[in-house]
Amino acid sequence: MKEQDCLRRFLFEELGLRGEWVRLEHSWQQAKQYQGLSCGVQEKLGQAMAAASLLSATIKFEGAMIMQAEGNGPLKTLVAQATHDRKIRGLARGKTDMEAGSLLEMMGQGRMVITIDPKKGEPYQGVVALQDDKLAEVISRYFVQSEQLQTQVWLFANETHAAGLFLQELPAQESYKADWERVSLLADTVTEEEMLTLDCEQMLYRLFNEEKVRLYDAEPISFECGCSAEKIESALLTLGEQELQTLLKEQQQINVDCEFCGEKYSFDSVDVQSLLTNQSAQAKSDTRH
Numbered sequence: 001m002k003e004q005d006c007l008r009r010f011l012f013e014e015l016g017l018r019g020e021w022v023r024l025e026h027s028w029q030q031a032k033q034y035q036g037l038s039c040g041v042q043e044k045l046g047q048a049m050a051a052a053s054l055l056s057a058t059i060k061f062e063g064a065m066i067m068q069a070e071g072n073g074p075l076k077t078l079v080a081q082a083t084h085d086r087k088i089r090g091l092a093r094g095k096t097d098m099e100a101g102s103l104l105e106m107m108g109q110g111r112m113v114i115t116i117d118p119k120k121g122e123p124y125q126g127v128v129a130l131q132d133d134k135l136a137e138v139i140s141r142y143f144v145q146s147e148q149l150q151t152q153v154w155l156f157a158n159e160t161h162a163a164g165l166f167l168q169e170l171p172a173q174e175s176y177k178a179d180w181e182r183v184s185l186l187a188d189t190v191t192e193e194e195m196l197t198l199d200c201e202q203m204l205y206r207l208f209n210e211e212k213v214r215l216y217d218a219e220p221i222s223f224e225c226g227c228s229a230e231k232i233e234s235a236l237l238t239l240g241e242q243e244l245q246t247l248l249k250e251q252q253q254i255n256v257d258c259e260f261c262g263e264k265y266s267f268d269s270v271d272v273q274s275l276l277t278n279q280s281a282q283a284k285s286d287t288r289h
């Protein structure tokens with residue numbers, strides 16, 4: 001059976017370099033099934049989700065890592081999220097039926113915000129410019145900027161699979177420039193076909209058979225949205241009572257479909273009234289204490 005929906009880390013034992021490999025199949029297909037995206041947009045979202053999976057390996061606490069790219073091109077937004085336990089989700093907004101093109105052609109220029117959001121504590125945000133032909137170049141630059149370590153990322157996706165490869169020098173270790181150059185040149189020979197079809201071990205052998213590489217156990221990845229009625233309710237409350245009443249007048253009930261998983265939530269006037277009552281009761285008790 002093919003190795004799918006997992007992340008594998010590896011280490012070049014004699015060099016100060018580490019790597020990660022990821023390939024998504026079911027998780028990728030589930031994540032995009034409600035969005036009706038063209039092949040071109042699927043390629044970009046799949047790459048973003050492979051990247052989020054690679055980045056999730058750096059989360060050292062309970063929480064999530066959210067990559068959000070916003071551009072001034074026809075494809076406005078790409079969001080990819082991964083949690084510490086490798087639950088992923090993602091979405092695309094804008095002209096989601098557009099033909100395949102470079103990232104620059106599809107998204108234009110803008111920025112990518114990477115948010116590290118721990119369950120406990122304050123979120124941390126990093127920003128990197130969106131101005132490249134490939135998403136992999138944006139992600140590589142983010143790592144170099146934020147961690148000050150040589151890093152390179154390769155990303156591939158089609159309608160059935162999404163895959164990513166990551167190489168980084170280890171911190172606090174004298175990595176020789178020549179090692180980095182040799183290994184990253186070898187990695188650069190990887191093809192889309194290989195990344196989307198070969199298992200991790202086969203791929204490592206194909207690329208680095210002269211190097212001593214230690215491969216760690218596979219860490220499973222799955223699609224899970226994490227949306228809930230409570231989260232939708234608190235999003236609705238931010239609209240304010242007046243806006244909610246106007247929406248209710250127009251359409252009897254407020255319907256919200258989760259953009260990530262297609263889950264449908266609806267609230268009638270009774271639901272909305274009780275939300276508002278709870279909110280004001282909560283506010284009163286907060287002021288009392």
Ligand SMILES: [Zn+2]
Binds near residue numbers: 225226258262263
């Ligand atoms: Zn959802």
